[in-house]
């Protein structure tokens with residue numbers, strides 16, 4: 548099979564993913580082999596390539612927003628049959644026995660394995676996965692549209708839940724890329740009387756236009772003062788400064804949720820009185836659970852979410868990642884595999 552592999556840590560601009568031929572993976576007991584159609588491009592790949600979240604071994608096939616067709620079954624598979632359309636997300640395996648797993652927080656499991664980091668991911672024509680960690684893809688989405696639902700969508704859904712948002716309240720979104728453009732669609736559906744304020748980098752006119760098209764009540768840039776205090780906010784950006792800006796704009800008792808695995812720059816020093824007092828909270832989002840995916844995918848079909856896609860070929864993965872780093876992809880970037 549063809550795959551784009553990462554052999555060492557480097558900067559994304561060095562175009563370090565290499566197109567190689569590898570043997571097709573063979574499914575173990577309980578695993579399915581998936582012929583991959585599409586794989587979304589996520590900020591986490593930038594963190595992996597540049598070493599902020601290193602893959603556990605090299606070479607590694609990155610990518611954890613996988614959509615494809617079940618092509619063959621390992622022994623003892625019962626949930627899927629050949630030809631089923633499935634998705635694979637960031638969580639690839641969890642122990643099921645630790646205190647986190649037992650209370651439904653497998654996203655925090657110390658032994659968990661992550662797709663495209665500890666296990667070969669989706670920048671390839673085939674992959675294998677435990678049938679317990681694959682999800683049916685609802686009808687109504689093309690393979691291109693479904694890909695960003697698997698991470699941008701699922702983790703955005705988790706982040707929105709963690710904000711404690713309620714109808715009639717004000718939600719702030721800092722950064723308007725793949726995840727935020729899905730979250731705004733969930734929020735408009737679940738909280739029709741709420742208000743959504745979107746903050747982007749100053750040069751992101753296309754992102755701002757997309758936010759307005761998707762129903763944002765106000766659009767500005769990161770350093771702006773919001774027209775009303777934010778009851779809650781999600782920070783989707785890869786840098787530190789927006790966290791402090793969100794806290795500055797936050798209403799008393801509000802919460803800022805940080806949807807990022809790593810930050811490229813530090814969070815600036817906070818002033819306790821201005822940014823934290825009055826019971827303001829900061830909470831991060833770490834990974835996803837299977838339940839997040841199982842709840843979100845049917846909801847995405849019910850809304851229905853319409854992802855904005857920019858398509859790339861598998862061998863264009865390096866170019867897609869550079870554009871992502873520069874904040875130049877409107878909506879979500881998705882790789883299409885060769886036939």
Ligand SMILES: [Zn+2]
Nearest residue numbers: 589591698699
């Ligand atoms: Zn991701």
Ligand SMILES: [Zn+2]
Nearest residue numbers: 642645648656
């Ligand atoms: Zn565990």
